[in-house]
Amino acid sequence: MNNLWVFGCSFTAGQDMISKNNQYYQLKKRYSKLLSKELNFREKNLSECGASNFWIFRRVMRKLKSLMRHKNNIVVIQWTSPYRYELPTRIDDVYFSLPYLDFTIPELGTPDGSEINPLIKEYENLSKDFIAKSYNEKWLLESSYNLQFTLYHTLENLGIKHIHLFGWPSIVNDLVKLDKFLDKPFINVTTTEKAETLRHPNEKENFNLKERLMNKIIDLNYMEKQE
Numbered sequence: 740m741n742n743l744w745v746f747g748c749s750f751t752a753g754q755d756m757i758s759k760n761n762q763y764y765q766l767k768k769r770y771s772k773l774l775s776k777e778l779n780f781r782e783k784n785l786s787e788c789g790a791s792n793f794w795i796f797r798r799v800m801r802k803l804k805s806l807m808r809h810k811n812n813i814v815v816i817q818w819t820s821p822y823r824y825e826l827p828t829r830i831d832d833v834y835f836s837l838p839y840l841d842f843t844i845p846e847l848g849t850p851d852g853s854e855i856n857p858l859i860k861e862y863e864n865l866s867k868d869f870i871a872k873s874y875n876e877k878w879l880l881e882s883s884y885n886l887q888f889t890l891y892h893t894l895e896n897l898g899i900k901h902i903h904l905f906g907w908p909s910i911v912n913d914l915v916k917l918d919k920f921l922d923k924p925f926i927n928v929t930t931t932e933k934a935e936t937l938r939h940p941n942e943k944e945n946f947n948l949k950e951r952l953m954n955k956i957i958d959l960n961y962m963e964k965q966e
Contacts (some may be wrong), residue, residue, distance in 0.1 A: 744806055745771040745781040746795050747817030750906045750925055751786035755939040768942050771815070772947040778956075780813065787844055789836045791823035794844065796886040799894075806899050813961055814894065814901040815952060817925060819882035820910055824870055828858050835862065837870040880912075887914055895919070900961045902952060907937060920961065921951060 745751055753769030766772060775782035785798055799806075799816065806814055827836040831845050840862060842848075848856035865871070887903070889913065894901040905911045906920040907928055914920055925948055926940050940948070956962060 741778070741780045741809060741811040741813075742783050743771060743775040743778060744783045744802065744812060744814045745786060745817075746799050746815070747786040748790045748795070748819040748906065749786070749788035750819070750940055751784065751815075751817045752788050753945070754788050756942055756945060768945060770940075770945040770948040770952065773946060774815075774952055777949070777953060778962075780812070786817070789823075789839050789842065790819060791825055791836050792818055792821060792883045792886050793825050794836065795819065796890055799890060803893075803897070806894075807897060810898070812900065812958065816890070816901065816903045818883070818887055818903065818910065821880050822870065822876075824874060824879065826862075826865075826869075828862070830858070833858070836953050838868075840865055841922075850911070884912055885918070887912075891917060891919065900959070902955055902959075903919055904948075912924060919955075920953060923951075 749755075751769070751771065753765035756768060758766045769784070771782050771784045774780075785802070787794060787798075790798075795816065795818065799814070806812055822838070826837050828834055828843065830847075832846060833847065835842075835858075838842055841859060843856055843858050844868045846856060847858060848854055891901070891903060902919055902921065903914075903917075905915065905924040907924050907926050909928070911924055915922060926938075926944050928937065
């Protein structure tokens with residue numbers, strides 16, 4: 740069976756889609772599930788809440804062999820904030836996605852909170868503005884841009900069917916002009932919302948993104964190139 744591979748942050752995971760955090764409902768209504776059903780593809784959603792663009796890039800690169808296993812596979816990559824940066828910990832391949840210091844990726848605590856992630860206590864003295872003091876903004880922006888540019892052309896040169904999009908308006912850059920980027924981000928944040936904490940996409944926005952992705956798949960003739 741053909742696979743729809745999807746990578747991103749909490750936007751693609753379906754977090755907070757509805758006011759009551761019902762994970763099972765969100766898994767059924769997130770755009771990757773809706774799109775996979777319409778395509779009759781198997782959903783392979785490898786998104787991670789709080790992930791950085793470094794994590795997204797690395798995750799896709801690790802899966803290249805699987806992505807290439809079938810020529811009909813389609814890959815969707817949702818890029819996130821360039822201001823997230825990975826802080827390694829003493830445990831291999833476990834890190835904080837700065838500026839978040841209340842969880843690690845992967846999370847080491849228990850879902851019910853009965854066991855607290857031991858690294859949180861260990862790193863609690865790091866200030867919340869650690870990233871602002873330690874990293875140059877221009878460097879962060881250019882690092883994300885280079886990851887996005889490199890991954891786009893890597894997938895292109897390997898002949899993998901791929902589509903990219905940005906999560907929200909303030910992180911969009913000129914790569915959006917490339918033909919395999921959606922021309923608009925996942926959500927359009929209003930003037931009122933800009934003053935508030937950035938919200939997650941709701942159910943309607945997930946459905947709308949599914950429609951836009953399906954139209955892009957048709958425009959790129961991905962379904963006509965089935966083998």
